[in-house]
Amino acid sequence: MTGHAPAKRPNQLFRNLNSKIASIPMILIAMGIFLGGSLWTILYSFTNSKLLPRLSFVGLDQYERLWSTSRWIISIQNLAIYGILSLIFSLVIGFLLAALMDQKIRFENAFRTIFLYPFALSFIVTGLVWQWILNPEFGIQGIVRSLGFENFTFDPLYNPDIVIYGILIAGLWQGTGLVMCLMLAGLRGIDEDIWKAARVDGIPMWRTYLFIVIPMMRPVFITTLVIIASGIVKVYDLVVAQTSGGPGNASEVPAKYVYDYMFQAQNLGQGFAASTMMLLTVAIIIIPWAYLEFGGKKRG
Amino acid sequence: MANISTLNTTGAGFDAVAADVSGPRGRRPKRVLSRRNIILYGVLSIAALYYLLPLYVMVVTSLKGMPEIRMGNIFSPPMEITFEPWVKAWAEACTGLNCDGLSRGFWNSVQILVPSVVVSIFVASVSGYSLANWRFKGSELFFSILIIGAFIPYQVMIYPVVIALRELGVYGTLTGLVIVHTIFGMPILTLLFRNYFASLPVELFKAARIDGAGFWQIYLRIMLPMSLPIFVVAMILQVTGIWNDFLFGVVFTRPDTYPMTVQLNNIVNSVQGVKEYNVNMAATLLTGAIPLIVYFVSGRLFVRGIAAGAVKG
Amino acid sequence: MTNSVSIRDLSLSFGAVNVLRNLDLEVRDGEFLVLLGSSGCGKSTLLNCIAGLLEPTDGQIFIKGKNVTWEEPKDRGIGMVFQSYALYPQMTVEKNLSFGLRVAGVPKDDIDRRIARASEILQIEPLLKRKPAELSGGQRQRVAIGRALVRDVDVFLFDEPLSNLDAKLRSELRVEIKRLHHSLKNTMIYVTHDQIEALTLADRIAIMKSGVIQQLDDPMTIYNRPVNLFVAGFIGSPSMNFLHGELVEEGGKTVFKTHGVSFSLDGYEAANPLVAGRKVVLGLRPEHIHVDSDVPGIEKHEAVVDLEEPMGADNLLWLKHAGHTMSVRIGGARRYAPATRLQLSFDMELASLFDAETEERI
Numbered sequence: 001m002t003g004h005a006p007a008k009r010p011n012q013l014f015r016n017l018n019s020k021i022a023s024i025p026m027i028l029i030a031m032g033i034f035l036g037g038s039l040w041t042i043l044y045s046f047t048n049s050k051l052l053p054r055l056s057f058v059g060l061d062q063y064e065r066l067w068s069t070s071r072w073i074i075s076i077q078n079l080a081i082y083g084i085l086s087l088i089f090s091l092v093i094g095f096l097l098a099a100l101m102d103q104k105i106r107f108e109n110a111f112r113t114i115f116l117y118p119f120a121l122s123f124i125v126t127g128l129v130w131q132w133i134l135n136p137e138f139g140i141q142g143i144v145r146s147l148g149f150e151n152f153t154f155d156p157l158y159n160p161d162i163v164i165y166g167i168l169i170a171g172l173w174q175g176t177g178l179v180m181c182l183m184l185a186g187l188r189g190i191d192e193d194i195w196k197a198a199r200v201d202g203i204p205m206w207r208t209y210l211f212i213v214i215p216m217m218r219p220v221f222i223t224t225l226v227i228i229a230s231g232i233v234k235v236y237d238l239v240v241a242q243t244s245g246g247p248g249n250a251s252e253v254p255a256k257y258v259y260d261y262m263f264q265a266q267n268l269g270q271g272f273a274a275s276t277m278m279l280l281t282v283a284i285i286i287i288p289w290a291y292l293e294f295g296g297k298k299r300g
Numbered sequence: 301m302a303n304i305s306t307l308n309t310t311g312a313g314f315d316a317v318a319a320d321v322s323g324p325r326g327r328r329p330k331r332v333l334s335r336r337n338i339i340l341y342g343v344l345s346i347a348a349l350y351y352l353l354p355l356y357v358m359v360v361t362s363l364k365g366m367p368e369i370r371m372g373n374i375f376s377p378p379m380e381i382t383f384e385p386w387v388k389a390w391a392e393a394c395t396g397l398n399c400d401g402l403s404r405g406f407w408n409s410v411q412i413l414v415p416s417v418v419v420s421i422f423v424a425s426v427s428g429y430s431l432a433n434w435r436f437k438g439s440e441l442f443f444s445i446l447i448i449g450a451f452i453p454y455q456v457m458i459y460p461v462v463i464a465l466r467e468l469g470v471y472g473t474l475t476g477l478v479i480v481h482t483i484f485g486m487p488i489l490t491l492l493f494r495n496y497f498a499s500l501p502v503e504l505f506k507a508a509r510i511d512g513a514g515f516w517q518i519y520l521r522i523m524l525p526m527s528l529p530i531f532v533v534a535m536i537l538q539v540t541g542i543w544n545d546f547l548f549g550v551v552f553t554r555p556d557t558y559p560m561t562v563q564l565n566n567i568v569n570s571v572q573g574v575k576e577y578n579v580n581m582a583a584t585l586l587t588g589a590i591p592l593i594v595y596f597v598s599g600r601l602f603v604r605g606i607a608a609g610a611v612k613g
Numbered sequence: 614m615t616n617s618v619s620i621r622d623l624s625l626s627f628g629a630v631n632v633l634r635n636l637d638l639e640v641r642d643g644e645f646l647v648l649l650g651s652s653g654c655g656k657s658t659l660l661n662c663i664a665g666l667l668e669p670t671d672g673q674i675f676i677k678g679k680n681v682t683w684e685e686p687k688d689r690g691i692g693m694v695f696q697s698y699a700l701y702p703q704m705t706v707e708k709n710l711s712f713g714l715r716v717a718g719v720p721k722d723d724i725d726r727r728i729a730r731a732s733e734i735l736q737i738e739p740l741l742k743r744k745p746a747e748l749s750g751g752q753r754q755r756v757a758i759g760r761a762l763v764r765d766v767d768v769f770l771f772d773e774p775l776s777n778l779d780a781k782l783r784s785e786l787r788v789e790i791k792r793l794h795h796s797l798k799n800t801m802i803y804v805t806h807d808q809i810e811a812l813t814l815a816d817r818i819a820i821m822k823s824g825v826i827q828q829l830d831d832p833m834t835i836y837n838r839p840v841n842l843f844v845a846g847f848i849g850s851p852s853m854n855f856l857h858g859e860l861v862e863e864g865g866k867t868v869f870k871t872h873g874v875s876f877s878l879d880g881y882e883a884a885n886p887l888v889a890g891r892k893v894v895l896g897l898r899p900e901h902i903h904v905d906s907d908v909p910g911i912e913k914h915e916a917v918v919d920l921e922e923p924m925g926a927d928n929l930l931w932l933k934h935a936g937h938t939m940s941v942r943i944g945g946a947r948r949y950a951p952a953t954r955l956q957l958s959f960d961m962e963l964a965s966l967f968d969a970e971t972e973e974r975i
Contacts, residue, residue, distance in 0.1 A: 025423045037460035103340055
């Protein structure tokens, strides 16, 4: 009853041993793939690796070449147009649909099912359907022309100037349902009493939305924004299916550039540099958000 | 209606000074066709039409013969329904040298899907359970890195994974692809399970420990039976996610093991031969069928899954 | 008498927060000990340490003379009943009771025998095949106790087991737990924030604040002779009246004086000499102040009724006197309208006197 330390003090390493064993895959993935893999790619982006990764450093050569390649410039421009428009439209449409859905309507489930089903489909399927609908001969342009408007032109997938908008239409069709769902969840999270108070005070509904509800939903908007944005940077399959980057290379995007250089053109260095630029883009989006979201909480 | 109620109240003996008996009384009459309702349901219906249109176009196109497609427009219903395109898409469409249709890709996808779903959910649920109930020094740090990893574009990590799999001798094999799906499914699934297990009453876990149950016993006998809904949610996420994957399929499989999405893209976007739009649409529908079925069957759970995965991510 | 649970110099900190500080506690064999305190005082943390669910930063825990500081919960000979009952929802009552035994690999017929015994004691035989969701709050509570019972443990730990129940059921189960303790005679350690539960159930009460035990005594001592201002104010409802003043010499005696009014301290048993000039707090419980007493020869003070709160059996008067507001408990039948003048007298034997600075009992 006296001894201060019985001999079997468990070794700290073996405490929760099963838990540690069970976490090995997580630790390997987090450290080995996510952290290690990213650092590896960044490191090799400073080399002149071609067919195989080689550690012969060439400084910023790959980046200089990247930014002087017109295909990369087009990719970045496309990503910017697609990204900004897709953010604006999906947030606006998503919120409007959610606000309409929140009016205690009948058939809410049916409407939600319809708005969300495209999200269950792959980008490949999405891209191929819209490729068909936007087909100038048989699709929308063909139909409007057959109605007598002979000069009607709507062939985004065959016009280098507007091809990215054709992809945008398909992207919005696939993704707005998700935004609507997130917004609706946010709206449902708003205290019922807010609505009662606004009604008693005689504030019109649109004003309540604009000046009370939307500011209250700031966290939902920010989270949605981050989700859409990080998805946009990855956009790849949609372009491959809908246009294969064409006509010419008018609808190229960075993710496709990376893939093509890594696995088709056997120019790994370029692929690594381009993917590091993608990482940088995501970091610019994520870091301020993570700082706001989590930095504040720790202090509080 | 208003008249009748007024008549009834006159005899009810109200003090006419205190209560305005002829005024509004009872439930306010509702008009079904108010301006608000017309606008509300009008807008929703037009939006619904827009979302349904591509599905409709796919179906009608896939049921038409090629001559009819060349004649008419894509929205018109088929004059003569034919299932020929479906048969061709399933069994005869060509990719490269193979002409045995999408069926090959379908079975490849099934072979990829089943082990990937099982392994990724098992690994992630155990990690989530460990994070929720058995924290150790550093476990939260690893988890944070994992979650940050969810935002890193796959393109950044994909080549190191190729090298790792090649070193392990599983590059291009089914095992390799299962590992890849497990890796990239980890962040979202671990988060899902961790949050779920953390939401269960911690006293249950304490009670089980006092009863003498260890790590695996608590997981198998206490946590698992209480967590069936979240496992279903995870399955929905993974089945649709893995079935719809294209990038990993292209990078990590060989042509004879291509999953359905890759094969579909190759069929539709192949440059040789005459474009058979009806076959293409039938093939597209076939590829979309599995996630669509999952979606329509699971309904609210699907929504819960993406909401849980997205809002908290 | 042997001690059932001994805690030596126990400390626990989460980062910079010290939840338990150098805590010592001896629980006697067969004793019903209540850990009482408001939320955040460390009482549940202490219980979790005893159970082995939390690791102390320093110190030792002995159960039945065995150092269990680093033992697994299952090896400590303890059973625990939780606030939310923590019954496994997917298992029947029977499976809930037997889970620990099955994990330990106890033979089937032994399990059956133990369950039969426990369910008889707790009168839950008809419930054995049901799931927890089909039970009432009181029934769940009994099953939760049964889970500890079947494992034949030395020490029962209760973590606020009645806090989730409504008032009526709470008082019923309180009686049942007391009866159970009388028949089982196990050591029981019971955490609560409810002083009524503490006073009615405990053999001894340990009152905790900021990770330190303030006083460990039997209920009546705690009630009548609190060791410091905190304990005095924590126990009792409505709480003790505190009069802030000082000790002065008056007519050869030391008296308590506040706002020009003197209180004779005749009958007060001081542990330390009463030194004139010391700033002190005089504590008087509402029922230790008498109104219009007819006992002759005792000191009487005149006061004015401010407000009356009738509570049925009792009547609570709020009075203004000597610069303080005081509450006085009198019989429910005696009514006084506001502004009534009346005579007060005080039970100095049951009063408490605290140093204003150290807040310790004098």
